[in-house]
Amino acid sequence: MDMTSQHGKEATIVNKRATIQDIAREAGVSITTVSRFLNGRFDSMSAATKQKIADVIHQLGYRPNALARGLKASQTKSVAAIVVNMSYPFCVGFLRSLSRVLSVHGYHLFVAETGGAAEVERDVIQSMFSQRVDAMVLQSTGDNNDLLATIAAQVPVVLVDRAFEIDGVTNLITNNAEASFEMTSHLLGQGYRQVIYVTEPEAAVPTRVDRLRGYTEACSSYGVPPMVFHVDRENSESMLHVTNAIQSMANERPFAVYTANGLIMIELYKPLRKLAFGVPREMGLATFDQPDWASLVEPTLTCIRQPVEEMGTLAANVVLERIKGEIETSDPLDEDSPRGETHIIPSTLVPGGSTL
Amino acid sequence: MDMTSQHGKEATIVNKRATIQDIAREAGVSITTVSRFLNGRFDSMSAATKQKIADVIHQLGYRPNALARGLKASQTKSVAAIVVNMSYPFCVGFLRSLSRVLSVHGYHLFVAETGGAAEVERDVIQSMFSQRVDAMVLQSTGDNNDLLATIAAQVPVVLVDRAFEIDGVTNLITNNAEASFEMTSHLLGQGYRQVIYVTEPEAAVPTRVDRLRGYTEACSSYGVPPMVFHVDRENSESMLHVTNAIQSMANERPFAVYTANGLIMIELYKPLRKLAFGVPREMGLATFDQPDWASLVEPTLTCIRQPVEEMGTLAANVVLERIKGEIETSDPLDEDSPRGETHIIPSTLVPGGSTL
DNA sequence: CTGTTAGCGCTTTCAA
């Protein structure tokens, strides 16, 4: 069996990836001409040459090497999205709309997880930077702001969900404190004598801090003492503890339980419903986030809808605009670009039957 | 303000990405030496040189350009995951575990969506191939098998969720037909006189075809006539039609409604519960997939748990193994690698209160 | 209308 595949004629399936050289050789032209073809500069090229090149490219299944292109052009047409956990409802919706808009504009998306660990995040950031992504979008832990500042000096960096003051970084968040204030006020206004707030330890996570703040401020504006439980979602005992504590609150009826995010509620929902309190009469139930099951349970769950898709779209647009801006001005310090801005997209309260 | 940043001393923030040249110059060595350093070949390098290079690299915040590396090494340490919709429950879990395992091994993950459109898929595949990904994992539409065969001849290709016979491609699926057969038998065995199956149009999607087959086979083995509804999830009228049809089935009680996936069930659940049929006594409810809310509703929902995470892990391992294999043997046609294999990971029936 | 050539940043012989 003759394996000398220098004859490219019958190369329906190539064993080795064809290069621009191969195309040039087979088409009997120079690589420059092929390059021109690839970049659509047909203005000065004979129809015959054009056709010939097209044929050979098709025949060899040739695709230009994006690495070589990127190396030359120093832009990869790719963006990194770094999130805590890609299965978090926020991330799922966000990544999807981000990806969608970016791909329309010919950008690829790298997705990576940090698990919320500072060192992992650092590695991932560095590693993505190595890949020469044209921009970075991240749900940051806030523990690598120095690094991010360095990177933001070179490519657009957009922080979503959790804002941090970093030079040259665009923040994109929802109005956590206000929405949480609104929810708490809503509950108190409906006649619940107390609102029990269940959250994960703040640990300097801005969303948690802000939501808690909104809650406590609403409490104090209603003259009601706040009651906060801290839980670890992974730890069933800590969840059990909350349920037990709530169980012994018969005297406080009617009261409401308000969780800081949908994942806490998913853990707490079943045990709470098993208690001897009627919903919504004796016990109200509400959560930040809008789980897909909120409208399936009976009564439907009162919740806060985060503008997840909108944030993804906006993040993509900011990124695209800034990439374009930096290419045009070629001056990364240009003050026209929306550096250091913080965009706030409001969440909305979605009342359900679980409160009132 | 002096902007000549040729002095690298005070370069805490660099405006231009440092290259190996810069490091070499600042450290007073050749790029070869720096390259050796970068690749951990310290065996023959003076401690002083080593230290010096390390310092400069740190100082300039230097990170080697993965593009240049990849161009040279013709491998990018990145893998493409191409799915129909990254927010589908299957994809969310799958992508997550895939990403996790790959990242442990130093691989990056490109994620892209096709929306189930053949042409989009084709573009995405080509485009990822251009990016010189070291492997491709996809939930394919099955409409680009020719292209995939070509690609599979050059890099490992793994098909998940939906299997197609393609030369050199590894398939990774669950036992859709068997699980569906089991579910249907379970329902019929529990005393439901009829099982109504609601699915999206098969349209040659293997999962749909197989699940339907499992259903009809179970029906015929029980001597019960199958009753299939086709719906379009996006179209509320088509969903309404099903609900109406079921509404008029009082004579058939007790019957069960079994949906081909969790997304259909999420649309149908509420309307079905509003009907005048008691669950599970008069009407059983079951679905393929295990939605996170299955255990939150009352009664809990009987469902089929797909081994999503396991599939992600396995996909990653297959990919890694095949990448390693091809590098070692440098012969893509080596028969030792698991080419053309089809791995089947079984799903499990999770009984709930909604049936019985 | 087409080709020559110099790099983009890195790895890797081959020499010293």
Add this chain to the structure above:
DNA sequence: TTGAAAGCGCTAACAG
């Protein structure tokens, strides 16, 4: 223990 130089695949002056 270290360097010089070729080249990965592509683009873009600069020539013809």
